[in-house]
Each structure stands twice: as C-alpha cells, then as structure tokens.
Amino acid sequence: MKKRQVMSLVLAGVMAASVTACGGGTAKTAGKTETKEASGKEAASSKSEDRVPIHWLTTGDGAAKAIKPDDRIVAAINEKLGIDLTVEIVPEANTEKVNVAMASGDFPDVVTGAYGTSATKQWIDDGMVIPLNQYFDTMPNIKAWLEDDYEWSAIDGNYYGLPFITQYSAANSLIVFRQDWLDKLGLSYPKTLDDMKNALIAFTNDDPDGDGKANTYGYTAEKPSSTTGGTPFDWVFFAYGLPYADYSVNAGGEVIPFFEDPSFIPAMNYIKDLWDMKVVDPELMLNDNPKKEEKFYQGKCGSMLAPLFRHVTRHENSVRELFSDASISYGLPPEGPDGASGLNKQGKNGMMTCITTACKNPDKAAEFVDFMVSKEGNDLLRLGIEGIHYTKDGDTITFNEEERAKDAFAEDGWAHALAWGSFYWPLESGYIPVSDPNRERALDTVKVATECQMPNLIKQKTPAEIENGSAVNDVFIQYFSDMLQGKISIEDGVVSLGKEWRNQGGDEILKEANEIYKSEKQVE
Known part of the structure; x- marks a missing residue:
C-alpha cells in the first residue's frame, strides 16, 4: 500500500499531457458526422476490451504540447498494434520523478529514464527490467538499434534497454x-x-x-x-x-x-x-x-x-x-x-527505454518499442496521418496545420509530442521540416559540426x-x-x-x- 501511495504522489505531478487513449475509435476521421463518430466510439469501446494495456512512463519532450485524450496519433498506434496506450510524461523531462516512481515498486510496463546514471544502472542490477535479446528474431528494429549503433551497451551479452545517446553521432x-x-x-x-x-x-x-x-x-x-x-x-x-x-x-x-x-x-x-x-x-x-x-x-x-x-x-x-x-x-x-x-565531444549521456519485469505482456510492449523506432513509426510521429495531417505530391509535402494542432503537433511542420525525448532528438535525426525556408543552411551547420566531432x-x-x-x-x-x-x-x-x-x-x-x-x- 505504501508503495502505491508513493507512486500516486509522484504521478500526481505528472503534466496534463498524461493521456489514456483507448482504441482506434478515439480517432476522428475527417468527414464523419457526429452520429457516426458516436457509433464508432461505442464499437471501439467493445473492441478495446480485447486490446492489451501498455503503460509507458517517460520523460518525453519538456517543450512538447500536451496530448489530449482523443489524440489521433495515439489512436493510430493503438489500432496498429492492438494496444491501449497510456502515456505518462513527467513535468519538464524530470528524470528524478521517473527514478522515484521506479523505486516505489509500482512499475509501468515501459519506462524511459536517464542513461548513464546510477538509477538506471540500479534497474538492471536489481532485476527490474528484462533483457531484450529474446526479441531479436521478431523485432528487427530493436535488433538493428542495439547491434548496429549501441552494441557496446550490452552487459554480459544482454541488452536491458534501448539507449539513446545525445550527440553520439551528430553535433551542432x-x-x-x-x-x-x-x-x-x-x-x-x-x-x-x-x-x-x-x-x-x-x-x-x-x-x-x-x-x-x-x-x-x-x-x-x-x-x-x-x-x-x-x-x-x-x-x-x-x-x-x-x-x-x-x-x-x-x-x-x-x-x-x-x-x-x-x-x-x-x-x-x-x-x-x-x-x-x-x-x-x-x-x-x-x-x-x-x-x-x-x-x-x-x-x-x-x-x-x-x-x-x-x-x-x-x-x-x-x-x-x-x-x-x-x-x-x-x-x-x-x-x-x-x-x-x-571541437565537439561525442556524447555519453542520454535516455534509455526498458520493459519492466512487472509488464504482464512483454511481447506487446516489445512490439510497441519496435514500432517507435521503425521508419513507419517515425513517419507517423513526424508527419502524421496522410490525408489528415499532411498531403504528398511526389516529394513535396504540405502540412495541414489546422488538423495537426488538434493532435499535439508543434507548429510549422514540427513533430508530434511523442516524437522526441525518448528515442530521438531532431539533431540526431537531422530533422528539419521540409517547409522550413532555412532548412538547407541548418542542415549544413550539422554537417560541419559533426565533421569536427571528436x-x-x-x-x-x-x-x-x-x-x-x-x-x-x-x-x-x-x-x-x-x-x-x-x-x-x-x-x-x-x-x-x-x-x-x-x-x-x-x-x-x-x-x-x-x-x-x-x-x-x-x-x-
């Protein structure tokens, strides 16, 4: 009981961006009438009973917009993976609140904390998170992330989470x-x-x-x-x-x-x-x-x-x-x-996303993490849903800022609230919206700065x-x-x-x- 009370106190400070999104029925498709939307929600409610709940505690992006309960991007993730995703983002990317929550013993299914700290090391030492090697055959994006970029992060051959080191291979x-x-x-x-x-x-x-x-x-x-x-x-x-x-x-x-x-x-x-x-x-x-x-x-x-x-x-x-x-x-x-x-030093600090031992369906949690670091997941979080948040004519992308504003996208072609802070930052991804008039100059500075990274x-x-x-x-x-x-x-x-x-x-x-x-x- 005391552990749950501690967890409740910690998460009481979680920002209003904390969201529970249940089923694809929360996504409002353009052109539907209110009656059809209500009918869809009723069907989705029944449908969501078969979905796997996934609770993700993360630092997120402190500058991102709050995620609303009817967010269509979260709903699209739910529909794609057959999950009911609860995202709890601590205020101002405060990793200490994540550490306190984990120490309380009332674990989420998936957790993102600071990499290269005594806290995340303790998660591994105390058996609070599971090794991910078992998913390499079925989760190609997790496998590529770890073996191609972070092969050195294994402990006795086991990978206990997906590290994301800031300025690891890029600088500015x-x-x-x-x-x-x-x-x-x-x-x-x-x-x-x-x-x-x-x-x-x-x-x-x-x-x-x-x-x-x-x-x-x-x-x-x-x-x-x-x-x-x-x-x-x-x-x-x-x-x-x-x-x-x-x-x-x-x-x-x-x-x-x-x-x-x-x-x-x-x-x-x-x-x-x-x-x-x-x-x-x-x-x-x-x-x-x-x-x-x-x-x-x-x-x-x-x-x-x-x-x-x-x-x-x-x-x-x-x-x-x-x-x-x-x-x-x-x-x-x-x-x-x-x-x-x-000039620039290669980074050693960053984030790490793990699946906890308390997760009742680690296979689904792994599928979620795999999607978040996939190209499909990236496109969804950065561009949105084609035909709703953007349109594409050849290589030309046009953003619908009015629709994007409804779903926690930042202004001027910037990404959804879940895009940054756990697995990526714009710098490491070389992401500048295609609509930015100074995009080429901005990317050139990264090219030059990375050239002199040590x-x-x-x-x-x-x-x-x-x-x-x-x-x-x-x-x-x-x-x-x-x-x-x-x-x-x-x-x-x-x-x-x-x-x-x-x-x-x-x-x-x-x-x-x-x-x-x-x-x-x-x-x-």
Missing part, C-alpha cells in the same frame, strides 16, 4: 563569427590558431563596431561543464593533438586523463595567452547560455561558441535587431601547429564514472580556472590536478576504463 556547436566585423577589418574566418588569435586581437583592439570606443572583445562562451568536464576552449586542446573526447592513452598503452596528454600544456599556454591579452570575455567563467548570447547579440564580442542547427537563423536575426547590416559566419575550428583540429575512447560511462564523474570534473574545473587566472603555474597545476583527480575517484575510473580499453584491443 561551432564558433560563430560576426562576418561583418571580419569584412571591415579585412579578415577571413580563421583557419589556424594563429589566425584565431589575430582575429580576436583585432576584434578587441581595432574598433570593429566603429563607435570609437574600446568596448569590444573577441570571444565568449559558456562556463565549463561539471557534467562533462568540457571547457570553452576544447577546440584548442584538439588543435594541439588531443586524440579523444574523454581520455588519452600514454606511450605504454595505458588510459590516462586527458589533461596528462602531451597536448594539454601547450594548449593551456595558448589559452592563457588569450586570457592575459584580454581578448576573451572577462566573465566567461561565469556565463550561462543566455548571458553568452546576449553579449554576442549586443555587439560586445565578435565570436561565440554556440549550437547552430535550428538556432542559426535565430542567432543572425537576433544580432540584426540592433545591427541591421550584421551577418554571421561559421566554419571548422582552427587547426593547430601540426594540422590537428576538433570520438570517445570508451563509448559508455563505466560504473565508476557514473559514481565519481561529477566530483572529478569539479576538481578539473577548479584547477583549469586557477591555471587560467595564474593562481598556479600550468606545469605545477597539471601535477597537483592529477593527484587530486585520482583521490576523488579518478583511480577507480581509470581502472575500469583500462579494463574496457584492453579488452577491446584484444578483440581487435
């Missing part, structure tokens, strides 16, 4: 420049670290905005991330030859922290030069994303590290609100002395990384800040950082990383 961040400033100063988008330094100096000292005041600087970005340990200057480390996004390997074939790679000290010297010359935002180590963007839009700095894709037009339009003749440009990050370059040496988060990752990242960020501001020399800082990083859990992280690395080398 680049260094965005004020192209009009470059043009005014006779500069091009920088191709090398020397070009980059010269551009930032010019943006700071040569009055690029023409107001006669020394009130601009070259570069801004967000503060370092305690989640990934990433810095606003990762592109410098990669330019000096850092080979991986997470670790490095020493001459003896041992996995080491990336700051002990030979690239780190010369890269830090370059970064500190920029800092000491005052060509970067003096508040860079405090910036969040809105503050960073505000400085770029207001003409206080000439370049920023920022996500593009859907945002590329927003960035340019925001700059032009104050500077009507402004333009922006983007490109590959600058190359180092030996021609190396890189791979992880170890694809998955190890148990020790899950437990100690935040602590060791905090240690790194503190030393990075101290070295940048001259509170400790770079050479001494690396030595002290290595000791404290290991003491805070780094030794355990390296032990597991080395075991995985060596086992994979043996397979090769």
Whole structure:
C-alpha cells in the first residue's frame, strides 16, 4: 500500500499531457458526422476490451504540447498494434520523478529514464527490467538499434534497454563569427590558431563596431561543464593533438586523463595567452547560455561558441535587431601547429527505454518499442496521418496545420509530442521540416559540426564514472580556472590536478576504463 501511495504522489505531478487513449475509435476521421463518430466510439469501446494495456512512463519532450485524450496519433498506434496506450510524461523531462516512481515498486510496463546514471544502472542490477535479446528474431528494429549503433551497451551479452545517446553521432556547436566585423577589418574566418588569435586581437583592439570606443572583445562562451568536464576552449586542446573526447592513452598503452596528454600544456599556454591579452570575455567563467548570447547579440564580442542547427537563423536575426547590416559566419575550428583540429565531444549521456519485469505482456510492449523506432513509426510521429495531417505530391509535402494542432503537433511542420525525448532528438535525426525556408543552411551547420566531432575512447560511462564523474570534473574545473587566472603555474597545476583527480575517484575510473580499453584491443 505504501508503495502505491508513493507512486500516486509522484504521478500526481505528472503534466496534463498524461493521456489514456483507448482504441482506434478515439480517432476522428475527417468527414464523419457526429452520429457516426458516436457509433464508432461505442464499437471501439467493445473492441478495446480485447486490446492489451501498455503503460509507458517517460520523460518525453519538456517543450512538447500536451496530448489530449482523443489524440489521433495515439489512436493510430493503438489500432496498429492492438494496444491501449497510456502515456505518462513527467513535468519538464524530470528524470528524478521517473527514478522515484521506479523505486516505489509500482512499475509501468515501459519506462524511459536517464542513461548513464546510477538509477538506471540500479534497474538492471536489481532485476527490474528484462533483457531484450529474446526479441531479436521478431523485432528487427530493436535488433538493428542495439547491434548496429549501441552494441557496446550490452552487459554480459544482454541488452536491458534501448539507449539513446545525445550527440553520439551528430553535433551542432561551432564558433560563430560576426562576418561583418571580419569584412571591415579585412579578415577571413580563421583557419589556424594563429589566425584565431589575430582575429580576436583585432576584434578587441581595432574598433570593429566603429563607435570609437574600446568596448569590444573577441570571444565568449559558456562556463565549463561539471557534467562533462568540457571547457570553452576544447577546440584548442584538439588543435594541439588531443586524440579523444574523454581520455588519452600514454606511450605504454595505458588510459590516462586527458589533461596528462602531451597536448594539454601547450594548449593551456595558448589559452592563457588569450586570457592575459584580454581578448576573451572577462566573465566567461561565469556565463550561462543566455548571458553568452546576449553579449554576442549586443555587439560586445565578435565570436561565440554556440549550437547552430535550428538556432542559426535565430542567432543572425537576433544580432540584426540592433545591427541591421550584421551577418554571421561559421566554419571548422582552427587547426593547430601540426594540422590537428576538433571541437565537439561525442556524447555519453542520454535516455534509455526498458520493459519492466512487472509488464504482464512483454511481447506487446516489445512490439510497441519496435514500432517507435521503425521508419513507419517515425513517419507517423513526424508527419502524421496522410490525408489528415499532411498531403504528398511526389516529394513535396504540405502540412495541414489546422488538423495537426488538434493532435499535439508543434507548429510549422514540427513533430508530434511523442516524437522526441525518448528515442530521438531532431539533431540526431537531422530533422528539419521540409517547409522550413532555412532548412538547407541548418542542415549544413550539422554537417560541419559533426565533421569536427571528436570520438570517445570508451563509448559508455563505466560504473565508476557514473559514481565519481561529477566530483572529478569539479576538481578539473577548479584547477583549469586557477591555471587560467595564474593562481598556479600550468606545469605545477597539471601535477597537483592529477593527484587530486585520482583521490576523488579518478583511480577507480581509470581502472575500469583500462579494463574496457584492453579488452577491446584484444578483440581487435
């Protein structure tokens, strides 16, 4: 009883998008009269008794529209699979509410939580979710998802869910420049670290905005991330030859922290030069994303590290609100002395969708998951029902926004509320509505950003990384800040950082990383 009370309290906070959709009879087909609709609902009610209830608890997409009880997309899924789907979406993609619900013991049939966390690891360790290998012969989309893209996620040969890692094979961040400033100063988008330094100096000292005041600087970005340990200057480390996004390997074939790679000290010297010359935002180590963007839009700095894709037009339009003749440009990050370059780190965080041991009909639950990652399922969630939500003439798709608005589709050709947040994001799918006038430019930014994405040496988060990752990242960020501001020399800082990083859990992280690395080398 207590477990059910806890579950009830958790799900009491679930957003109004929580929906129970029973049978295809809830779908209102265009052109039917009210009498026929009522008759259809009565028949559907009887028909739905033969359907299998599937309860799905998910974080969903925090920005999506609420799903109504008569949603025709959910009804189409029910009709296709012979299920009665209940979708419960926690508010604001709050994974902690999913964790509490699972810990209560009152399990849904299907659950989506955060991948690479102690909570989802506990689901597997405590036998709360089932292995999916048994469905490989009958569920080709599940099999392809796991064996083609996430083969490394198996534990002792078993796959306990479908991981979805954000920015695993796609990226969208680049260094965005004020192209009009470059043009005014006779500069091009920088191709090398020397070009980059010269551009930032010019943006700071040569009055690029023409107001006669020394009130601009070259570069801004967000503060370092305690989640990934990433810095606003990762592109410098990669330019000096850092080979991986997470670790490095020493001459003896041992996995080491990336700051002990030979690239780190010369890269830090370059970064500190920029800092000491005052060509970067003096508040860079405090910036969040809105503050960073505000400085770029207001003409206080000439370049920023920022996500593009859907945002590329927003960035340019925001700059032009104050500077009507402004333009922006983007490109590959600058190359180092030996021609190396890189910018974006391959992701390790994301979501995982599992079937719980409490599910009374796991075969149907697996069929549902298989459909959600199929092309047919994708087309339904992104386009809708042909003839109702869109029409197609050859390769030309025309959206019926009035009908789509009735069924939890976002505006301007964007997808249904169930499309994103559990198995996909638009970036990883390369999805921009065909009706978007800036679609080609947006997709081009992803192509460029993915070209400079750096791979992880170890694809998955190890148990020790899950437990100690935040602590060791905090240690790194503190030393990075101290070295940048001259509170400790770079050479001494690396030595002290290595000791404290290991003491805070780094030794355990390296032990597991080395075991995985060596086992994979043996397979090769």
